[in-house]
Amino acid sequence: MPRKAANRSSIVEVARKAGVSPATVSRAFNQPELLKPATLAHIKAVVRNDGFRPNRVGRSLRAGSTRTIGLLLPTLSNPVFAECFEGAERHAREAGYSVMMATTGYVPEVEAKAVQAFLDHQIDGLILTVGTPVRNAALAMLQAVDMPHMLVYNESGKHPFVSVDNRGAARDMMQDLAALGHRRIAVVTGPLSESDRARRRLAGAREQAAQQGLGEVAHWVMPAHTAASRDILQDALRSPNAPTALFCSNDLLAASTITHLVAMGYAVPRDISVCGFDGTAMGTLMVPPLTSVEQPSRQIGATACAQLLTRLQGGQTRSVRLSHRILQGGTVAAPPTSTRTARSKTP
Incomplete structure (x- = not known):
């Protein structure tokens, strides 16, 4: 079994070498603000030289914390x-x-x-x-x-x-999409049973869509929270009323969605707009940068x-x-004048 270091000093030895009381050494670790700066610096110097470490387990037992x-x-x-x-x-x-x-x-x-x-x-x-x-x-x-x-x-x-106010943040993003001319918008999430955040964001998006008289907000559920399914995207985009914008419930899901769309022949945002939620640094490094709701x-x-x-x-x-705030990236633009080109890209 490993042995305890033989040269490890005790609080009494540190106090003797520093020329102070053991209580003063204890205060240096537990209530340093009570000591004069010079005294505290002197004790710390002795501690560094001796390799002393306070017994935090024992202190926890005594303090009940x-x-x-x-x-x-x-x-x-x-x-x-x-x-x-x-x-x-x-x-x-x-x-x-x-x-x-x-x-x-x-x-x-x-x-x-x-x-x-x-x-x-x-x-x-x-x-x-x-x-x-x-x-x-x-x-x-x-x-x-x-x-x-x-x-x-x-x-x-x-x-x-x-x-953050998840409902309110989703409403703000939907308002921006509507201002650009989007009328058919889908919210992309993972399983709602596993995320109350996704549920609130979907609810906020639908509230704003109803308030602005937009069409029904579609809901595309992916098997995972942070990874899109190419098969689900392909099937959904074959619809005659395919959305012109996808609002993803987080940035990783948005990045995965864009990767699949590009592989399917879509140009983002020329053919379809995609935005996320989180405002991660990763999103700002994408080309073009991801449009997203930023939460701190x-x-x-x-x-x-x-x-x-x-x-x-x-x-x-x-x-x-x-x-929260909306990060205006480059993955959202006005919708294409016709969806025929976008739909034809789906294999």
């Missing part, structure tokens, strides 16, 4: 969630907290198992995105044990959350962490909707 936050997200392969993680982790680290991470792949059973594992590790609080917050086993588990938590991206009337993912993560820490310090959490 692990100073660890859980972060549960569907995936990190989607840049949206990766940016959210960065925002939350940085805010937690600056506040003296560590972060435990897990991903679920949008599977409810995995969500519940991951939450149980977090509870077993005695985290202080949890930031999470679930497939849907309605009748969710993971959220019910958190409520049962009164575990402080914040949803990110989900919107809920029963749980505090940080998100790093800020979402940081804000959720700040709200959670407020709760851990005895305050009250509140739900927050952050601002």
Whole structure:
């Protein structure tokens, strides 16, 4: 078995070498703001030379807090969630907290198992995105044990959350498409049962279409949230009333859709317009850049962490909707004067 380092100093030895009390050394780690800058710098210099590390496990047992936050997200392969993680982790680290991470792949059973594992590790609080917050086993588990938590991206009337107004953002994108002359628009999503965000975006698109007197908004469901099906696209575009614009529920799905359309012989946006939702950096690097609804993912993560820490310090959490904006890329343009050319491109 690995042996404990023999030359690792104790807090008493650090205090002796620094010429201060053990309590002062303890404050240097736990309440550095209480020390004079010169004293703090001197203790840190001694610590660096001796290789001392505070026993955080012991401190956690004494304080009844692990100073660890859980972060549960569907995936990190989607840049949206990766940016959210960065925002939350940085805010937690600056506040003296560590972060435990897990991903679920949008599977409810995995969500519940991951939450149980977090509870077993005695985290202080949890930031999470679930497939849907309605009748969710993971959220019910958190409520049962009164575990402080914040949803990110989900919107809920029963749980505090940080998100954008998904319905309102979809309405804004639809308004822009209508202003360009699009009257036949389809919303492209993954399975709605796995994403309340997609449901809200579809609902917002349909609300705006009805308000502006547009035709019925078609809904094309792909097998996965972030990957389009070429077969579904081909079949749908054979319709005599094929849409002139596709509003995808996220940027990865939009990028996948454009890839298939180009392979099928379409020019985007000359033959058909495509837009996404997220405003990822990846979308701005596409040629042409992706038109998208931008949501501030790093800020979402940081804000959720700040709200959670407020709760851990005895305050009250509140739900927050952050601002979105439309990124005017190059994948959306006025509709073609005739759809005959576009339909003929479908193999």
